[in-house]
Amino acid sequence: MPSVTDVFRECHRLRTHLRNLIREIELGPRVLKGKQEELEEARQAHKEHHDSITRFKLKQREDEGSLKQTDTRLAKLGEQLLGTSVQKEYEAKQHEIAHAKAKKEQLEDAILNSMTEIEERTAAIPMIEKTWADAQAAFAEFQKQAAERLEMLKNDKAASEALLTKTEEGIPEDIRPRYDKLVKAHGPEAMAGVKGKSCQACRTDMTDQKIIELRRGEFMQCPTCGKMLFPV
């Protein structure tokens, strides 16, 4: 039969392992949320790329309409200029023509800019589609792996809990209430290893006599920190 210190060593290992498993299981939803946010960002970037092409196409059409109007206006002003003999009116028409020409230039620049943007963004579509497809595939892969990992963690947890229960049956009856109380309060930290002569929890050195007793497998709590001890 294993000594109580052997039992504590195993209980300490199992309870530490179980605590890590539970932490990882509990972290799962938060990790998933992060991945969902990443996917959503990728979805928005993909949508925005296509939306921007639509916007530039719309702007180009509007600018082309305005350009046509400006051309018509310029032709009309040109005719009017020819029929003007009053100096003041002539100057006013010239001024109007210069203004319309500036607007025409502005519109032509804007149309050219829209065309360039549409061309570049259209050329980038295959890359954008690939980025979006990759993001979706990465998320699907994450989901698959996360589900497998969760399954493994849950199985490990169930097995470790069963083993812990069985191991704890090895704790002598007179010690069990104290053990239960301490693990309830401190979890795996209710127990500590002793390496050499030193308690691993509080670094206090034991007397030689205590070390001999501990190695013999006797129940002992650290005189300083109160943890149930086992030799490492």
Ligand SMILES: [Zn+2]
């Ligand atoms: Zn201690």
